[in-house]
Amino acid sequence: MPDVAAARRLARRLRDGACAVAVARRWSARALKGAALLGVCCALCLGTGPLGVARAAGAAATAPVQAGRPVVPVPGGVPAPPRASPPGFDPAPAPPGTTASGPVRAQPARMPFYVATRGTTTIYVLGTLHVGDPVDYPAGQPFRAPILAALAASPTLALELSPDELLVSQDDVSKYGVCRRDCLPGLLPEPLWHKLAMRLRGNPAALDAIKKMRPWLASLVVETYDSLSAGLQTEYGTEAQLQNVYLKTRGKIVGLETLPQQMHAFTGLSLAQQREMLAQDLVQTAAQNVADVRALHRLWRVGDADAIAAWQAAKSENLARDKRVSDAIDNKIVYERNRRFVSRMLQIAAPNKPVFVAIGALHLGGPKGVLQLLRQRGFVVEAG
Template structure:
């Protein structure tokens, strides 16, 4: 079984959450020093189900706002993309997540806005992209489907693309050695992971981890909207040309430019407008795409097919008078083919939370 720390590593397209399961194990294998993420969990935050010998979860803290006579102004959590979808007596709460973040995104005294915390308290079920149990048992599948026995990446890539990748990783020989054995889809995720780390993000401040830390309902359950196999198949079924398109997009810009984009995405996520987030990402994809047709086909598989699957599973979970709290990658929510619009087509009224 993989190390628990491996299950908290960084993901490609960290606001889509497309490979939370995949990168959870890959980080433990590919040049661990290069992927090291510093910092301990926030003060007072413990895993939801501690192992024997570990302290129990911290008590729920005061979530009041404002100041005290002798204390400073309390840090306020970001808005985040949060929406309420209702149809008759059926309610879905939807939060757009990031799989990494900064400590300031989740102030210890109040890690989420009050409406988000109230929705968590009211929901017997917390639905993530995949279940925590699936995430912990995923290393073997990444090795099987993303890693070759030989240096296969050189066979997949044209010489010009390999030279560009080699130049990108010239200061990290350990990572370059390991990435030679990956297929292009996994190489793409690893390249984006490096740039995410350079932006200073920390995996323990990803939304899913923080949500689980505060979801302390005695009878609540946490479920997945798709299985680990479904997530991995999203990428293993891409053609070689589609996989090369993914990697090519990651190599268009300099690492500094990619870091700036990651920070801008984070800024927009804090503001919390799902449609603005998706519009920004669409413009970025249009700028970086080497082949418009291939880029569109990748998005169909990685984003839009999964949006439809998410909605199908949400509707299966939805029960009158028993709200479901759904937390998925923020870029899945907005746009004309996003989860919010698909729910509207199913008769839900969707409003900002």
């Protein structure tokens, strides 16, 4: 909302007021080379809003706080952000080191994890968060024992986007999301542009950089900006941690969708839909968005996909400026991709050859989520 490092780095630069000239120079050199999405989050997919990018990266991560948005790597490198937490931020408590009986073992986050079976076919489904906190993945045991056992039993790990496509994906983001000139002010209604400019008024470098983005990419950058302000880190995104574990013993990692399919989730949006995306990101204050990021992180740690879906549904209802347009965005970025994910899972899975699937947590629960779609295909789905 997977490797959303480029998006996170850009947002860090925007937040920290780094030199806009350097960004523009880098963009003018790469503008037509292409770019990349992660499977967003956007969000914050958890995905969500990409650069969770995951209505979720995103991871989408995330991660972006909108549900299920792929997390899009955005052009431009950036320095590391300050580690200090913003005012009002309540970081996850560090696990206690010792008790009277000796050292205390840190416990990994529970995370939404499910086992879907149909006859001898098994699909393990893990809901990811594209950014995270070090306490989510203790060094000695980054995942719960059932998750580690499922990884060990699976010949294939399936992510939203394959690592190979992720490597070449950033150019497509530049190609389809970045303009050669300052295009964003002319693509937005004046009140919406004014609202965005006011949000970034303390950071002229960020404002100059975002002027060259199309509305869908500007939306994901705003979400990423808020996710970073919540103190979460890309290196502790679930996908990155999973690959650290999986590649030690295995190596087959595949994607559930192709890069063109994922890019089309954004490039296929109408201008009205792109404006709605950005408007939703600006309904609340930055501090309120940060609080939502933290709330999503806490729900993800508990590990109940349906509770996460219910939380996101209530949030979407509150943020929607035009419900009809908002529903169309959800269908394009979340529900169409859910159906694609499940179709691809069924292609990969085979009797007695389990597949381990890791996708943004906001794709899992609810009546149109991946778990319900698997049930409709005859699978019995149980919490892992």
